[in-house]
Amino acid sequence: MAVARTPRGSWIAAGLQALTSGGVEAVRIEVLAKELGVTRGGFYWHFADRQALLEEMLDAWEGDATTAVIEKAEAAGGDARTRLRRLFAVAASGEGLLTDIFTDFAIRDWSRREPAVAERLRRVDNRRMAYLRELFGEFCTDPDDVEARCTLCFMVWIGNRLLDLDHGGRSPAEVMELIQRRLLQ
Template structure:
């Protein structure tokens, strides 16, 4: 009888969960094996070492927050404003994403201490901004205005998860929706 191996993706997923919970130092082969309920020997069937896992974790995160998001936004079509509304809804809620906001924030924190991670984050953020420029540029002709709207949108999506303030009688979702409407005007 063949022994079933823990899929590669499970190791990556467990690594991202550990990263989210405790930063890169929490991504330890022994801890991941324990969390998965397996021996650490299976790890080496997929990865040379911990650094190889960390690289694949970053690859998976980057694919999810760029390619997969763009594919989801583009899949239902529509004009640029419609796609921006869809993108804002996805980015604001993180609905349907495997790696959640805590993963994004953990990677941003990690990038402050690791130049290689900082380069990857910059590349990912540049791809996100390029997509925003494409969408805003479709209906906004002023390049400076496009750049401002892109930065405000991106900052709003990230900052939304860091701000704990109340909004009077409005919910956070209502305020986010109003902000998005103003950016699309």
């Protein structure tokens, strides 16, 4: 009788969840095995060591938080404003994504102590900005305007999760809609 193994993706997802909730120090093989209800031996079927898991977690995050988001924004086509609206919706919902903005925060924190993670984060952020530049560049002719809109868009996406504000009777969703309308003018 064949032994059922915990899928590699389950280890990666559990590792990302541990990273998100407790930082890179919380990504421990024993803890993940207990969470998954398996022995440590199953881990070594898929990964040589903890570092290999951490690398694959970064790969999954990069693919999920960049490639998958861009693919969803591009999926139904449309002009640049339509794709930007779709990008905003996908980023806000996190629907169907393995990681979320809080995983991003955990990786940003991790990158402050690990140069290789910092380099990966820079690559991801640059890819995200390149995609935003491509879209905003389709309807903005001034390169300074494109750069300002891209930077503001990116900063709002990251920063809005860190704020706890009253918006003068407006909901956070209404304020985000106002920001998006301004960016898309």
